[in-house]
Amino acid sequence: MNIKELDSKYIAGTYSRFDVTFTHGHGSTLYDENEKEYIDLGGGIAVTTFGISDDVWKNDVISQLEKLQHVSNLYYTQPQVKLAELLCQKTGMKKVFFSNSGAEANECAIKAARKYSNDKHGKGRSTIITLKNSFHGRTITTLSATGQDVFHKDFGPFTEGFIYAEPNNISDMERLISENSCCAIMIELIQGEGGVYVLDKEYVSQLANIATEKDLLLIVDEVQTGNGRTGELYCYMNYNITPDIVSTAKGLAGGLPMGATLLGEKLKDTLGPSSHGSTFGGNPVCAAGAISVLTRIDDPLLAGVREKSKYIFDELEGTPGIKSISGLGLMIGIETEKPAKDVVTACIKKGVVTLTAKDKVRLLPALNIPFEQLKKAIQILKEEISA
Numbered sequence: 001m002n003i004k005e006l007d008s009k010y011i012a013g014t015y016s017r018f019d020v021t022f023t024h025g026h027g028s029t030l031y032d033e034n035e036k037e038y039i040d041l042g043g044g045i046a047v048t049t050f051g052i053s054d055d056v057w058k059n060d061v062i063s064q065l066e067k068l069q070h071v072s073n074l075y076y077t078q079p080q081v082k083l084a085e086l087l088c089q090k091t092g093m094k095k096v097f098f099s100n101s102g103a104e105a106n107e108c109a110i111k112a113a114r115k116y117s118n119d120k121h122g123k124g125r126s127t128i129i130t131l132k133n134s135f136h137g138r139t140i141t142t143l144s145a146t147g148q149d150v151f152h153k154d155f156g157p158f159t160e161g162f163i164y165a166e167p168n169n170i171s172d173m174e175r176l177i178s179e180n181s182c183c184a185i186m187i188e189l190i191q192g193e194g195g196v197y198v199l200d201k202e203y204v205s206q207l208a209n210i211a212t213e214k215d216l217l218l219i220v221d222e223v224q225t226g227n228g229r230t231g232e233l234y235c236y237m238n239y240n241i242t243p244d245i246v247s248t249a250k251g252l253a254g255g256l257p258m259g260a261t262l263l264g265e266k267l268k269d270t271l272g273p274s275s276h277g278s279t280f281g282g283n284p285v286c287a288a289g290a291i292s293v294l295t296r297i298d299d300p301l302l303a304g305v306r307e308k309s310k311y312i313f314d315e316l317e318g319t320p321g322i323k324s325i326s327g328l329g330l331m332i333g334i335e336t337e338k339p340a341k342d343v344v345t346a347c348i349k350k351g352v353v354t355l356t357a358k359d360k361v362r363l364l365p366a367l368n369i370p371f372e373q374l375k376k377a378i379q380i381l382k383e384e385i386s387a
């Protein structure tokens with residue numbers, strides 16, 4: 001049996017895959033089993049921050065792997081502590097909890113927010129407001145937090161205490177706050193899975209002010225927007241706000257599973273012994289990958305992200321077949337006249353890997369994609385969009 005047949009025989013059918021089997025790669029180049037070459041504009045959905053098997057990253061991970069791959073969180077390890085220090089120094093947040101995925105990073109954010117409110121204001125103030133069209137993960141609780149009805153079929157009953165506000169509508173947010181007993185507001189600054197919708201600066205700043213006024217914690221889900229993706233280390237840095245909690249994952253460890261929940265001043269003492277935990281969280285190998293990634297997201301790299309972003313926007317602007325372009329940095333959504341899925345399928349045939357997000361074509365390339373490869377891939381993308 002070939003890979004495709006074995007996959008459908010043995011793997012739970014949760015993914016509708018494109019008809020390609022990738023076997024290896026380097027940087028922003030991927031190869032399939034027939035040695036056909038592809039330029040990667042998908043970055044494994046914002047995961048491979050420095051591309052496939054990047055030399056620096058690979059060596060940093062391998063040298064940790066040769067020393068120690070795991071001890072339990074009953075003991076100290078150097079990479080985990082070093083990574084937490086790095087995250088706090090670069091963001092001004094105070095404490096970090098490590099996990100293994102975006103959903104888990106959000107679970108921790110939700111637990112921390114509820115406990116903070118419980119400790120300070122007593123029981124009952126447990127509702128969390130999220131936004132319609134959001135995506136926060138696939139666990140039962142993060143599905144509850146996800147403000148899209150399509151995700152709320154088949155798997156109930158769900159965790160209680162989530163309500164959904166209209167994005168970019170401050171009066172809807174104010175109404176929900178006044179009608180409910182809330183502890184937190186949880187947002188993606190750019191709704192990634194929802195179709196690359198960018199929240200307005202004015203809305204976010206009003207929302208942050210209301211949150212501070214009412215002691216509602218502001219949770220920013222940076223699972224996709226984090227780690228240099230938008231041209232700043234974290235997307236909230238584009239908005240001039242100070243979140244109480246930041247969750248991140250995807251690109252943090254450059255392709256190894258790692259989630260992190262960053263806790264601000266108000267929450268630095270909220271999570272005490274046995275209040276939360278994770279067997280693999282902060283694993284030394286993943287932590288070494290994340291240290292490697294974070295130390296390389298410096299000002300010149302971020303300037304490069306913004307420059308490549310501008311190039312993509314300028315190139316795509318006015319292309320026949322494009323209705324609109326949205327996003328920030330190297331997180332870009334393209335609304336096409338053709339169905340997005342058809343464009344993505346056609347691009348794969350031509351050796352360019354892209355993604356969809358709802359009805360849009362989505363680009364999330366490695367932050368260090370060479371300009372030459374980017375140019376070549378964008379030309380092919382343009383041809384397929386207007387063909």
Ligand SMILES: *Cc1c(COP(=O)(O)O)cnc(C)c1O
Pocket residue numbers: 100101102103104106135136137138188192193221222223224249250
């Ligand atoms: C991908 C994503 C998640 C879920 O991350 P997993 O690692 O798949 O659990 C949560 N929030 C946002 C904004 C995401 O993009």
